[in-house]
Amino acid sequence: MNATSRAMSDQGPLNGRGPLSKNDMAALVARDIPQGAFVNLGIGQPTLVADHLPADSGVVLHTENGMLNMGPAAKEGELDPDLTNAGKIPVTELPGAAYFHHADSFAMMRGGHLDICVMGAFQVSATGDLANWHTGAPDAIPAVGGAMDLAIGAKKVYVMMTLFTKAGAPKLVPECTYPLTGLRCVDRVYTDLAVFDVTPQGLRVTQTFGTTLDELADRLDVPLLPAEA
Amino acid sequence: MNATSRAMSDQGPLNGRGPLSKNDMAALVARDIPQGAFVNLGIGQPTLVADHLPADSGVVLHTENGMLNMGPAAKEGELDPDLTNAGKIPVTELPGAAYFHHADSFAMMRGGHLDICVMGAFQVSATGDLANWHTGAPDAIPAVGGAMDLAIGAKKVYVMMTLFTKAGAPKLVPECTYPLTGLRCVDRVYTDLAVFDVTPQGLRVTQTFGTTLDELADRLDVPLLPAEA
Amino acid sequence: MNTQLCDHADEAVAGIEDGSTVLVGGFGMAGMPVDLIDALIRQGAKDLTVVSNNAGNGDTGLAALLAKGRVRKVICSFPRQADSWVFDELYRAGRIELEVVPQGNLAERMRAAGAGIGAFFCPTGVGTLLTEGKETREIDGRTYVLEYPIRGDVALIGAHRADRMGNLVYRKTARNFGPVMATAATTVIAQVREIVETGEIDPETVVTPGIYVDRVVKEAATA
Amino acid sequence: MNTQLCDHADEAVAGIEDGSTVLVGGFGMAGMPVDLIDALIRQGAKDLTVVSNNAGNGDTGLAALLAKGRVRKVICSFPRQADSWVFDELYRAGRIELEVVPQGNLAERMRAAGAGIGAFFCPTGVGTLLTEGKETREIDGRTYVLEYPIRGDVALIGAHRADRMGNLVYRKTARNFGPVMATAATTVIAQVREIVETGEIDPETVVTPGIYVDRVVKEAATA
Numbered sequence: 001m002n003a004t005s006r007a008m009s010d011q012g013p014l015n016g017r018g019p020l021s022k023n024d025m026a027a028l029v030a031r032d033i034p035q036g037a038f039v040n041l042g043i044g045q046p047t048l049v050a051d052h053l054p055a056d057s058g059v060v061l062h063t064e065n066g067m068l069n070m071g072p073a074a075k076e077g078e079l080d081p082d083l084t085n086a087g088k089i090p091v092t093e094l095p096g097a098a099y100f101h102h103a104d105s106f107a108m109m110r111g112g113h114l115d116i117c118v119m120g121a122f123q124v125s126a127t128g129d130l131a132n133w134h135t136g137a138p139d140a141i142p143a144v145g146g147a148m149d150l151a152i153g154a155k156k157v158y159v160m161m162t163l164f165t166k167a168g169a170p171k172l173v174p175e176c177t178y179p180l181t182g183l184r185c186v187d188r189v190y191t192d193l194a195v196f197d198v199t200p201q202g203l204r205v206t207q208t209f210g211t212t213l214d215e216l217a218d219r220l221d222v223p224l225l226p227a228e229a
Numbered sequence: 230m231n232a233t234s235r236a237m238s239d240q241g242p243l244n245g246r247g248p249l250s251k252n253d254m255a256a257l258v259a260r261d262i263p264q265g266a267f268v269n270l271g272i273g274q275p276t277l278v279a280d281h282l283p284a285d286s287g288v289v290l291h292t293e294n295g296m297l298n299m300g301p302a303a304k305e306g307e308l309d310p311d312l313t314n315a316g317k318i319p320v321t322e323l324p325g326a327a328y329f330h331h332a333d334s335f336a337m338m339r340g341g342h343l344d345i346c347v348m349g350a351f352q353v354s355a356t357g358d359l360a361n362w363h364t365g366a367p368d369a370i371p372a373v374g375g376a377m378d379l380a381i382g383a384k385k386v387y388v389m390m391t392l393f394t395k396a397g398a399p400k401l402v403p404e405c406t407y408p409l410t411g412l413r414c415v416d417r418v419y420t421d422l423a424v425f426d427v428t429p430q431g432l433r434v435t436q437t438f439g440t441t442l443d444e445l446a447d448r449l450d451v452p453l454l455p456a457e458a
Numbered sequence: 459m460n461t462q463l464c465d466h467a468d469e470a471v472a473g474i475e476d477g478s479t480v481l482v483g484g485f486g487m488a489g490m491p492v493d494l495i496d497a498l499i500r501q502g503a504k505d506l507t508v509v510s511n512n513a514g515n516g517d518t519g520l521a522a523l524l525a526k527g528r529v530r531k532v533i534c535s536f537p538r539q540a541d542s543w544v545f546d547e548l549y550r551a552g553r554i555e556l557e558v559v560p561q562g563n564l565a566e567r568m569r570a571a572g573a574g575i576g577a578f579f580c581p582t583g584v585g586t587l588l589t590e591g592k593e594t595r596e597i598d599g600r601t602y603v604l605e606y607p608i609r610g611d612v613a614l615i616g617a618h619r620a621d622r623m624g625n626l627v628y629r630k631t632a633r634n635f636g637p638v639m640a641t642a643a644t645t646v647i648a649q650v651r652e653i654v655e656t657g658e659i660d661p662e663t664v665v666t667p668g669i670y671v672d673r674v675v676k677e678a679a680t681a
Numbered sequence: 682m683n684t685q686l687c688d689h690a691d692e693a694v695a696g697i698e699d700g701s702t703v704l705v706g707g708f709g710m711a712g713m714p715v716d717l718i719d720a721l722i723r724q725g726a727k728d729l730t731v732v733s734n735n736a737g738n739g740d741t742g743l744a745a746l747l748a749k750g751r752v753r754k755v756i757c758s759f760p761r762q763a764d765s766w767v768f769d770e771l772y773r774a775g776r777i778e779l780e781v782v783p784q785g786n787l788a789e790r791m792r793a794a795g796a797g798i799g800a801f802f803c804p805t806g807v808g809t810l811l812t813e814g815k816e817t818r819e820i821d822g823r824t825y826v827l828e829y830p831i832r833g834d835v836a837l838i839g840a841h842r843a844d845r846m847g848n849l850v851y852r853k854t855a856r857n858f859g860p861v862m863a864t865a866a867t868t869v870i871a872q873v874r875e876i877v878e879t880g881e882i883d884p885e886t887v888v889t890p891g892i893y894v895d896r897v898v899k900e901a902a903t904a
Contacts, residue, residue, distance in 0.1 A: 095657030106785030110574030335562030
């Protein structure tokens, strides 16, 4: 099923504000998820998006360990060891839920049935390559989970990340230096400083937060296009 | 799961009798099906085998349209349009039944999980090639159903057929002249005149009914081996 | 997008275009979406490719669609039946194309389409007419044929019960091709006997999750 | 052959041979067949290849099996976790092999083994370290990697309930890898919380039919 796209013309209340907190970013992503979309939220920061979806959004959450219509994290007293999300956090079940096995769950992802997945990243390239599973450090133990399947499977892949590392290095780069998760798979990048659409023409900056297109162009080693009028 | 093979040394009450009726053949096949085997009975004559399985056989019948533990044909008053066998005949459900969709049903067959399938045939070759779906006549409308999947999928493929056509032509042949269903897939051929095992050494006659090995060797154009002592 | 609950089969089949590939569920009459086929006949789309296990029985349903000349090609495992006279006549007159596919390959090729598999090596039909000209490969001593996905523009399926989110359950062997076809088509339309409130189907028993289902309509006979 | 009901997990794992490939169900602790793993430790089989989503947590279950030095190789999607110290230490010491497989490929490769598929073209991981050296092909403008089946000699899975014929149902997300692994191994051993009489599981809700299940044992904690 195809989710109808919500118009991006309304830049929203966050536009022009300073760098976004993780919660602000999650709110921003949530606002862009169309009514009734089927969505997978990656482990970690993307999980926050769920808290910002309006009660009447009709958005259905998928967890790759075999469930649609996953509810919020389980509270004290609701814990069920048989019911967790992909991060192994106890969660709950909403009315209309469905359970299925791993092969069916990943067939659903790989077959292009999810409208959106939201993932964290170490790096995203100017052409939408994604690196989010492996630092490439020689002593690192590689662990990919479902990241590669999600990256190539969902109709739209949204990344949530800070634009720079703590050391100040850009995470939006000409080419990823970390091992790739997927090629040309990212559609949009939400960061604390700006939102970028990956388009056939290049990276388009659709919103900025406490910075300007010119400042971003100075700090990033990738060509940037202005938001369309 | 592997079915334990019932010994063939007991040649049974039919040995030495005249040509077998369809019902006799079905009884013979039923006798050779091990306790607890998972079995698919093809459309038509093989369906008769079910009537000859002892009540305590533990044999579980599979029907490729998505069911295990199929029961006998439905009687008047039991007809349910949602419950049929592969021949679209209304059937019944036994305790312990399971339903599944077509892809799962054929994965079960193709993956080698059925112990035995029993099929009819136009021709079987000396090396176990099977022809049972198409007469090759120019105006025939080809229709294969699940025959090719069963032929290559079941652990053991048993054929039930008359040894000669009504016109007197042998159906056990050096090479099939009808279009093939599967290559080297038949393990045993039950006929009205004899039972043949397809072995790496060739066709072995394990039982005869109203005829002799020598007579069969005269009438068939394939080398025959005698039953092992 | 949320599943659309339709008041009538005509609403459910609206927009099916000429030239579409239409997956039609059912095995014989079990699971056959009769109301949807009748609505498709009224709707008028033509030049269709129909993918189904059989090629119509008697003079109704799929056979009636064929009789109207709307179907260019049938992809199926078993066209020839005692009561397939409509198809038989069209075929013998050279007025319809036929691709015969082994039943398991028909199911697995649609599953591949729904599961994002580009092609798969399958042991079925090796050395037979039905795989002539197809790529083969020996893997671990066994010969396989390369088979490609079958995708539908539309799937018409019959199920037993739906909830308002489009979650489906089937009944007995009427399940057959429905769950696979629901994954393999762009627009999936289900006719059901009953539509219940969301939450009334046990999540453990859902066979086709609503994510796969675009439109649901209740059978006329039970409406 | 009919499913064998075992009185104890030790009976259920009898005969597992050195050098076996063992599929181990579960995603984290959900669906993890803890009793069977503990029994496998007592049973003593070594030089094992373990296929599981993770590579052990804490010091019990799979981690304990690893700690005993019984496992030569782990095939999994996500070895590194906060509490995977047993695996981490073995890996860093070069005392265990690791094959990391994307989670969906892990599931699909086992499904292929169970479904008689010789190999399949899969879009996951194209252009990444995890598919380096694998055969690729462009199909309809998209690049795919050829992936081969993963078969087990033994599968150890956790389910919720069995009947006496070995039909299994699972509970919530503890279903995960169990149904796929049950199709992909020569000998399938299930631990369940409850064994009911045949006929007490609704045939519409069976997830793993008994044909796939060789041995069933009830969990010790609930015995």
